[in-house]
Amino acid sequence: MALTGLVLVGFILGHLSGNLLFFKGPEVLNAYAQWLHENAALIWTARITLIVSVIAHIIAGISLTLENRAARAGGPAVEQTRRASWGSLTMPYTGLVVLGFIVFHLLHYTFQSVALGGQTFPLASNPAFTDVHAMLVAGFSHSGVSAFYIISLALLSLHLSHGVSSTFQTLGLRNERWRGRLDVLAVAFGWIVFLGFSAIPASVLAGCIK
Amino acid sequence: MVKDNHSHSAEHVLNLRLRVWRQRRGQPGAFEEHALQGVSTSASFLEMMDMLNEKLVRDGKEPFAFDHDCREGICGMCSMTINGMPHGPLPGVTTCQLHMRNFRDGETITVEPWRARAFPVLRDLMVDRSGFDKVIQSGGFISIRAGSAPEANATPVPKDVSDAAMDAAECIGCGACVASCKNGSAMLFVGAKVTHLNLLPQGQPERDRRVLAMVRTMDDAGFGNCTNQGECQAHCPKGITLDVISHLNRDYLGARVKAFFSSTGKVRRGGD
Ligand code: HEM
Ligand code: SF4
Ligand code: FES
Numbered sequence: 001m002a003l004t005g006l007v008l009v010g011f012i013l014g015h016l017s018g019n020l021l022f023f024k025g026p027e028v029l030n031a032y033a034q035w036l037h038e039n040a041a042l043i044w045t046a047r048i049t050l051i052v053s054v055i056a057h058i059i060a061g062i063s064l065t066l067e068n069r070a071a072r073a074g075g076p077a078v079e080q081t082r083r084a085s086w087g088s089l090t091m092p093y094t095g096l097v098v099l100g101f102i103v104f105h106l107l108h109y110t111f112q113s114v115a116l117g118g119q120t121f122p123l124a125s126n127p128a129f130t131d132v133h134a135m136l137v138a139g140f141s142h143s144g145v146s147a148f149y150i151i152s153l154a155l156l157s158l159h160l161s162h163g164v165s166s167t168f169q170t171l172g173l174r175n176e177r178w179r180g181r182l183d184v185l186a187v188a189f190g191w192i193v194f195l196g197f198s199a200i201p202a203s204v205l206a207g208c209i210k
Numbered sequence: 211m212v213k214d215n216h217s218h219s220a221e222h223v224l225n226l227r228l229r230v231w232r233q234r235r236g237q238p239g240a241f242e243e244h245a246l247q248g249v250s251t252s253a254s255f256l257e258m259m260d261m262l263n264e265k266l267v268r269d270g271k272e273p274f275a276f277d278h279d280c281r282e283g284i285c286g287m288c289s290m291t292i293n294g295m296p297h298g299p300l301p302g303v304t305t306c307q308l309h310m311r312n313f314r315d316g317e318t319i320t321v322e323p324w325r326a327r328a329f330p331v332l333r334d335l336m337v338d339r340s341g342f343d344k345v346i347q348s349g350g351f352i353s354i355r356a357g358s359a360p361e362a363n364a365t366p367v368p369k370d371v372s373d374a375a376m377d378a379a380e381c382i383g384c385g386a387c388v389a390s391c392k393n394g395s396a397m398l399f400v401g402a403k404v405t406h407l408n409l410l411p412q413g414q415p416e417r418d419r420r421v422l423a424m425v426r427t428m429d430d431a432g433f434g435n436c437t438n439q440g441e442c443q444a445h446c447p448k449g450i451t452l453d454v455i456s457h458l459n460r461d462y463l464g465a466r467v468k469a470f471f472s473s474t475g476k477v478r479r480g481g482d
Binding site: 083 | 241291293294295301320322325326327328389390391392393394395432433434435437438439440441443444445451452453455456457458459460461462463
């Protein structure tokens, strides 16, 4: 879970920094998207690493959850929680929502087959590429779609707020002195991911970016 | 949570309603309700249970079976989940060291056994903790030649190492960590034992073998997997921290890597 999770965290950082080019205007974002798609070796290495990591992460997560349910044998009649965080208690659920989100998101912007009304977005300067900026503005003009993105991102951030610190513990790289700091770091990372990604649908919905 | 802040204020008596788990081995169990009057706030939780049992015997009923031995917080036998909290509402104490002044008059108290697949109920509040014994048998020891006693200072132990090892050695093997864990995981217990022995010089020769064997035995005994929620630390009567789990993970990963790349032996040539 920890190693595959780290790969996904790395991807999220990369994807977030790429996405924020959205705010630098259509030329910059589209040039970046075009550069990515022209570097087939780069994009396919990243894609394959991601697919393998996502699948391994999900299989490990599901078997972990099932094994742990069985080991708990129903638990006590009265349940009391002293310190387990909300994020840690909801990991399987937030993980499944993020999985649903990723499927939708790929169909939405990678395959452009849902929630875009069958529209295509050829780039004016080179119709072989997509005008990613125009696609995002069109995609996020649907308030329902944007709301789904923002809610999923909030749950992803909750997932990360536990996962990022937990990774250090699993790898044996945490102690009582560092636990507090790493927990703060994980929560901060969650907020950065949430605010950074959500800024895109939010700004389109608010009409700041057209 | 009730604080032990008026611990030495005047003693008084409580009238309680108790919901206590009744179960025979291999059969389904259920809660039984009993009223108990006149419990002194100075009584320990186990003394309160003794009062209940004496009353049941007087009434011709069957007393509740529960584990206990030292009644001074060092043996690790007492094991009750009280209102959902292993060892009850006061952090840092065992059930035998929990006093009734931590409860209110008229309160309903729910008393259950440890619940985990690896700790099947033997009777009422007693569970079978032999899963822990198996873990200890698989690596919770050091092997020495038991000849004449060695000179006490022959093996120097740095102070910080001995302090950390002794902190881990405080674990009394009660199993509250498993009972409090949403995953029924024994990582705090196993981590405490591995940290204790793997830190000391005497534990070095068997260091890798120990951690690999103890983790395998722990998994085979049906304990769950740690998801780093920390409930164990919050319920451990001896204040063992997640540091020991981190230490266990570190030693386990190291041992796995070393085993993977270990030498495959000498090349055999002709001759014999
Ligand atoms: C507001 C937030 C987001 C926006 C605007 C966004 C935008 C995009 C766009 C435009 C693409 C397609 C790029 C292209 O093919 O040209 C893409 C691909 C992708 N996104 Fe996002 N994304 C967001 C959040 C996320 C999050 C939170 C995750 C994962 C947790 C994610 C996972 C992916 C994946 C796995 C791909 C496929 C990458 C590939 O094609 O290899 N996205 N995203
Ligand atoms: S680690 Fe704490 S809770 Fe777990 S067995 Fe040892 S003393 Fe009991
Ligand atoms: S009876 Fe020995 S620790 Fe409680």
